[in-house]
Amino acid sequence: MAELTEAGAIEIIPIHFDVPEHHLELKTFIETAAQTEAIIAGLNEYLFDGKLDYQVLVLPPEIGTFKTRLAVVATAGVIWAALESNIGAAFVKGLTGHEPAYWSELAGGYVGELLADEGKAPPSATDTRIECRTGALILSESTKSFLQKDVSELNKIGIRPTQFREGYGARNKFYEACAEDTKIKGVGFTNADEFPIRRSDFGRLQVALPPKEKDLDDRPWHVAIDTVKVTSPNWERGDKQRQWKGRDSSGHERLFRIEDEQFWHLVTNQKLNPHIFDTMKVQWAFRSEAGKLKDTRVLRVLEYNENTLAPPLDGNALDALLGQYGDTVGSAAGSGGLFDGL
Structure with a gap:
């Protein structure tokens, strides 16, 4: 009162x-x-x-x-x-x-x-x-x-x-x-x-935070949607040393972190059905340096072993997480050569 x-x-x-x-x-x-x-x-x-x-x-x-x-x-x-x-x-x-x-x-x-x-x-x-x-x-x-x-x-x-x-x-x-x-x-x-x-x-209301201003990198973020075949998962969310590993639709090996709160909520509540080799359709952001990808972040897991989990983040949500970002590379999984030339 x-x-x-x-x-x-x-x-x-x-x-x-x-x-x-x-x-x-x-x-x-x-x-x-x-x-x-x-x-x-x-x-x-x-x-x-x-x-x-x-x-x-x-x-x-x-x-x-x-x-x-x-x-x-x-x-x-x-x-x-x-x-x-x-x-x-x-x-x-x-x-x-x-x-x-x-x-x-x-x-x-x-x-x-x-x-x-x-x-x-x-x-x-x-x-x-x-x-x-x-x-x-x-x-x-x-x-x-x-x-x-x-x-x-x-x-x-x-x-x-x-x-x-x-x-x-x-x-x-x-x-x-x-x-x-x-x-x-x-x-x-x-x-x-x-x-x-x-x-x-409780998990849904926690969000991935953007870098602090002093940690911001001048290299722009790029955003893409692609399908990844996971070869080495890491289900320990708090593990800062080891990343997930998999191959993208172009066959390139990628290391990445998953920042999708909804995905980790499903993991915590055992709502996913993992396989020996999982396939995920993801929306991720990354930077490029000397022709190589760096700092790859999975912002949203769209599908997990062909089960739909969520729609892609829209422009407003991407702006909130990344600030200004560069052109989107590719538009969908299987677009062919998604990261060719990087």
Whole structure:
């Protein structure tokens, strides 16, 4: 429930865990709370240019359940300029489902009610409280939304991993912590006993992150769809030393890494049927150097042993993962000489 105190406008973000005995491992509590705070900080920069002054507090959990209750306390802000821009308004509507004016009107109503017993406040003080209240509302609602939306939805409103890398990284760590705690069956972000994010969703909501700016390579990425006959798989996702190995449709041996979260989710849940020699149709990105392919990344596994898994990533998704990339090499598996000349 929202409040307005001398400290500022307060909006609560409940993180409701579906656990059998209403307790949570300390490391899970600390990590999920810390990563939520990181998302709040990132959204403040992303939506308000960092101009909302706030604190994040931890409130006591309610008896008979386990909810991490984080309070966003907004104490000052200069947010209207960011919200009144077309981009800012689109981001807020995309994340929360409402235009900034809706949240401002809601905040004004709350402030009016809370000030009714205080006598007539100076207009400037009332405006400041409304601005703080609006900022706290938008920040909390945006955080809950960002923790639940698919990357495809976020891409459509312009919140992409390339522009919001820190936020996506924090979300990855949030769901990694949930996955490591085997007692968590689901997560919700309301006070109700509703858990729309199930354990099976934890992997889906983690995304491959683009390189940090300091690690960016000047060589452009190229994208292609091809069929690969796997000669040496590596089912240990965390293994940073050994890559997958296979032959492309031109018969060339390729080393590559698979970054497709949906594919690894299917692996974790034993939904694939591996053969001695697997065949995969993939959408991958790579760089070329001195006539050789480098840094090959499988962005999406389209088919696995002739079973369709997913459609190719579209241009917006590729932009989000790769930034600007060069011409697509080839268009489909079996196009003949897909990598000839490289």
